[in-house]
Amino acid sequence: MLPIAIDVMSGDHEPREYVDGALRALSEDPELRALLVGEPRLISAALATLPAAVRERASVVAATQVVTMQEKPREAIRHKKDSSMRVAVDQVHGGQASGCVSAGNTGALTAIAHFVLRTLPGVERAAIISAIPAAHGLTHMLDLGANTKATPEQLRQFAAMGAIVARDVYGVATPRIGLLNIGEEDMKGHEVVQAAHALLTPSGLNYVGFVEGDDIFSGDVDVVVTDGFTGNVALKTMEGVAGLIADRLRREFQVSLFDRLAGLIARPVLRRAAAGLDPRRYNGACMVGLTGIVVKSHGRADGIAFARAIGTAALAVRRGLTSHIAQALHAQGAAN
């Protein structure tokens, strides 16, 4: 496998956090090689502390600019040609890397990825997909924010790509696909979901129909398809609810001495429950539909979570995600 190009400069944290994440990923996966893209002195200093067996799998690729979290996508394409984000994507395009990872500005990353890598034949727009913990196993949801809206045909393409991710990356034999709506009855929803429903029903995909927001977690579907606006709102809403519940629990376990004691006793159980739902475990959303693998890490991801995003990129590369999507979408395009 070619190395993964890692943008260590972009995101809400200092570059140090992302460098740490990259080194963690290299230590965890002995087959992984990495191109660390950014400020060379900073990266080299961090690499120097590593055991030789890890260090020799990492190279530095210099980039003099950084795309900020506020940068407009168009400006990033025009004026940040030597940014760590752009250079990381360029490594994939140039064939030096098999995939890339960035915790930077989603809009800029989406724009640069489309501009440099282009979409696969049969794909109009790439979508961002992520695994989300559900009652049984995982649900794969897309689009989580690559696009602010989607046409019915684009939603059909997202469904096809989501099915490939669930099947070929996560091993779900025949992924059940649901279209996110505000009711499960056939006549519900606005005209875009109605038209997408009409396209998906005869599509040959294992399409089970409309699902609602709570079905993301029910385990009754493997893939949930929606536009990037709704998907991103749902994703941030999940984070908000989980944070609120965690805060309430923490606060209630502090009220009295008895509560603190109860908290100490319950801690191993609470930790176990939290670990299964820890968003860091599921960090790394894949941009699918491009000619190469691009993984978006959460901007607030710490080193542990960033390492997971790199792992997601490596998994997608190893499972041949790009070529599987290319084959499937090409076959569908030819059939239409």
Add this chain to the structure above:
Amino acid sequence: MLPIAIDVMSGDHEPREYVDGALRALSEDPELRALLVGEPRLISAALATLPAAVRERASVVAATQVVTMQEKPREAIRHKKDSSMRVAVDQVHGGQASGCVSAGNTGALTAIAHFVLRTLPGVERAAIISAIPAAHGLTHMLDLGANTKATPEQLRQFAAMGAIVARDVYGVATPRIGLLNIGEEDMKGHEVVQAAHALLTPSGLNYVGFVEGDDIFSGDVDVVVTDGFTGNVALKTMEGVAGLIADRLRREFQVSLFDRLAGLIARPVLRRAAAGLDPRRYNGACMVGLTGIVVKSHGRADGIAFARAIGTAALAVRRGLTSHIAQALHAQGAAN
């Protein structure tokens, strides 16, 4: 205060559950009077078991039909003129009731409410608003599903109505209003939120700009405005996440004997945390912008939750919500 008309026949449960909820609301609120709308024998039998002081505040209004959960809104208007839902709304329109509550089909209730009660001057479409627990106090979010989409002007009207609910029903002096989007930067999002942003910025409302899904719970805004599609997905997503976390906790506290013991010890604390977030406490979403109060209870609401929805209707009536909205929207309409 005129009585509240209560549709006891519609929803996912047997009518008995909603009758119980109505009786509970009557017991809890000694000033409340109720018109129980539905099958008279069933209601009378339940009323007979009540103390006279409660019973005398309840009357029965007969309705021979029921709107099903699958019924299309248009069909419900045309063919269910003697349904419990329609008769309950008719009581408000006819002046026999000050407001009404139903746990039935949201689409049908929205359609019937618009058809019978009409919107207030200056309001194009009613919206569904509900209180949602946040880090500090409550966030009021609308539209939660009365409409499948919204124009920029309708979003502006939702913002104005949301501010009235937060201020005049819940006592927030100067409610901070956020517009739900997929980023906080001014240029983010599709053209509808962009145009709504342009309308809200000079609106005279205390508009703080774009917010993201996690801000629903941050306590940083009092009112979150969005279209009914996105709002409903976000609401169902909240329910799904909360259910998933509760299930995981329950399961982890069952794994070993030690875990069960820890669970017993932690139970009072967990119960307290759960009580503050219990969706039943916040049941009852108000349809705002009509000439009368219509409250939508969750279809799966049990008696306790249904009683809370009735309480929400009574509160909205007592605080004069309809006339406050009428004044505010009329004043804004005149100013435009």
